[in-house]
Amino acid sequence: MEKINYIIEENEVGNRLDKVLCARSEDFSRARIQQLLDQGLIHVNDEIKKNNYKVRCGDEVEIEIPEVKELEAFPQDLNLDIIYEDEDIIVINKPKGMVVHPGAGNPDHTLVNGLLYHCKDLSGINGVLRPGIVHRIDKDTTGCIVACKNDMAHEAISKQLSNKTCTRDYIAIVHGELPHEYGTIDAPIGRDSRDRQKMTVTDKNARDAVTHFRVEERFKGFTLVSFKLETGRTHQIRVHMQYIGFPIVGDPKYSLRNTRQDTQGQALHAQSLTLVHPRTHETMTFEAPLPDYFKALIEEMRGY
Missing domain, CATH: 3.30.2350.10 (Pseudouridine synthase)
Incomplete structure (x- = not known):
């Protein structure tokens, strides 16, 4: 089992233990620190402390890292x-x-x-x-x-x-009524500094991300939109739609809306994939039918 030792310095005095440890190493998220604390693997002066313990100058912190x-x-x-x-x-x-x-x-x-x-x-x-x-x-x-x-x-x-010769087309239902018939979102995406489980539009440690969209149908308060990806960043469509104010219906990470439609699942579907076959060199397009819950959502919204 690996052990990491820290001595609390003067500029860290008064801060929470979990915050100090997160700042000391990019390898630790606050959730990971809490997990190690719960397992009794973090000691301050040979004692187990809570994550909100306010550190003191000279505190000796030992973290035991279990083997993966x-x-x-x-x-x-x-x-x-x-x-x-x-x-x-x-x-x-x-x-x-x-x-x-x-x-x-x-x-x-x-x-x-x-x-x-x-x-x-x-x-x-x-x-x-x-x-x-x-x-x-x-x-x-x-x-x-x-x-x-x-x-x-x-x-x-x-x-x-x-x-970019292999193309992927998606379709989604988003919150709000998109005013434009089509458009392009060109905004770099990187890790969210406040939540490591999320991505965000940022200029820090980000990569270029380009999403093309077209409105397929408008409903009262919602829009059916198709997408073509120019890049393939993590959560790209979800992040870009949140960024422009039209988050994906049912998205558990990027949509803060709370409607009945959200309970039926994330309304984002990879509807087609086009590639050149690696052996025959034939251009092939594959399509996946919409899942039943997605089709039901569309019919429900048309009923409005």
Whole structure:
């Protein structure tokens, strides 16, 4: 077990313990500090303190970091909704609530677990926890995602994603009535400094992000919008729509609205994916039908 030791300095006196430790290291979020405190792994002068303990000059802080257990991805029969499959690629219609690959808090029932059960081989470029995965969509976003069965296909699709010849189209219901028929949001996205689980439009440690949108239908207080991504940043559509004041209906992170529609799930769907097949070089477009809850929302809004 790794141990980290700090001596509280004069300029830190009077601050909360969790705040001081977060400032000392970018590796610690406040939630992680609280977790370690709850486990009795942080001591101040050999005593366990609460996260709101006000530190004193000369306090000796010791943090014990438990060894990280290696995650393993294993096959699970998840009855994947397969749109297309051949010897090189497989295109899935991902359901709401499914995480793409295993990670902290999501060790199983991910898309990778389902792929390992269904496929004999997957590309190994992204390691044992992300076999076959060349791009991701969010846990609560539904629709098209492609995985690769060999490294040749993986490299080819990755290159297409990089040079923007692999295109992804999304559709969403947003809060508010968008006044423009179409437009482009060009705003860099980076990690939110106040919440490490969120992204935000910022000029600090950010990457370029470009989203094109078009209004498909307007309802009373809501709009059905289609999107084409020019870049593929984490939570890109969700962050950009919040940024311009029209957050995605049902978005648990970026929509602060509270309507009956929000209880039915995040209304964001990857409706189509176009790529050049890595072996045949044929341009192929795959489409995923809207999930039932999404179609029901549209009909409900039309009824207004």
